[in-house]
Amino acid sequence: MSRAASLRRVGLVILVANLGLFAVKAVVWRTTGSLAVGSEAANSLSDSAYSAVVLAGLYLTTQPADDDHPHGHERIEPFVSLVVAGGIFLAGGAVAYNAITTLLSGSITVSRGPAAAVVLAVGALAKFSLYRYVLRVANREQSPALRATALDNRNDILAGGAALAGVLGAQAGLPLLDPVAALVVSVAIGYTGVEVVRDNLTYLVGGAPSDELRAEILRRALDHPDVAGAHDVVAHYVGPEVDVSLHIEIEGATTVREAHDIETAVVQSVRAIPEVDDVFVHVDPKELDEWKHDSEVDRLAAFEEEQ
Structure with missing residues (x-):
């Protein structure tokens, strides 16, 4: 299945699952009046x-x-993730407002019967399944939007557990636990929003990828038998993908055709890394005195050896 079809299918599954969970929780909330279920x-x-x-x-x-x-539309994904974060913050604020106003009013409805506890337990299990499924596809397809969604599902599991504890505690004679559990839910929701924003800012501001990825880029460049060294290795995010530029050092007696073949081989090797989009390689012959020491290259090479 193509990346496009895979991402679209996951998006549809998430939408249908969340609509189903909302419908069930809304019915139980109207029936029981549980603030935790309402949240x-x-x-x-x-x-x-x-x-x-x-x-x-x-x-x-x-x-x-x-x-x-000309490079495709993948750079839209971080903006989609920020829209997700905005919705998460709004939901967290609404839940916190309802919980605080209920606590201040002193009027707390305690749900009776197993319906509230059952729907929260089922919801948590459904979110766990969604989390594992979405995260697996997000990692395979390198999708920040799906990764943001997976994070939300992960925290929904914890939030659902807190809500379940609140309902059970309220039924056991501690009604304050229900709005307190709703407050815990709101904090979990807000924390998810912070995680999504933090992760996607790196994509939007052109941050550097991990040391692991940068070391892998350097290793692939230096693996070519005719490359004597490298310097000015720069890798940065352009949307969810990485653009790379680097200088490779070769012997000055190399012919133009040979230098072209070396450059092409290095580009193809680095571009084969799934996260990498574009690769720009500059060739420095020894006789032009452009070979130079690069402390960042030394650090990445040492990092690669430690792995």
Whole structure:
């Protein structure tokens, strides 16, 4: 299955699952009056809204390259992730507001019967399944939008567990646990939003990838038998993908055709890394006195040896 089809299918699965969870939680909330279940219903409604945005964003980001976007549309993904973060913050704020106003009013409805506890337990299990599925596809396809969604699902598991504890505690005679659990849910929701923003800012501001990836780029360049060294190795994110530029050092007696073949081989080797998009290689012959010491290259080479 192509990357485009895979991402779109995951987006549709997430949307349908969140809509189903919202519907079930909303019915149980109306029946039981549990604030913890209500907060989880609000969370699922927010999840459904951003799932629709994610599905639309994944459709756009998987469109082929065109004249206006010669490198494709993948750079839309970090913006989709920030929309997800905005929805997460709104949901967390709404849940916190309802919990605080309930605590201040002193009027707390305690749900009776097993319905509230059952729907929260089922919701947590469903979110665990979604988390594992979405994270697996996100890692395989290098998708920041899906990774943001996976993080939200992971924290929904913890939030659902807190809500379940609140419902059970309230039924056991401690009604304050229900709005307190809703507050815990709101904090978990907000923390997820912070994680999503933090992760995607790196993509948007052109941050450097991990040392592991940069060391792998350097190793592939130096693996060529005719490359004597490298310097000025620069790797940075352009959207969710990495652009690379580097200087390789070769003997000055190398012919133009041979230098071209060396440069092409290095470009192809580095570009074969899944996270890498474009690679720019500058060839420095020894006789021009452009070979130089680069402390960052030394550090990355030492890092590679330690792995």
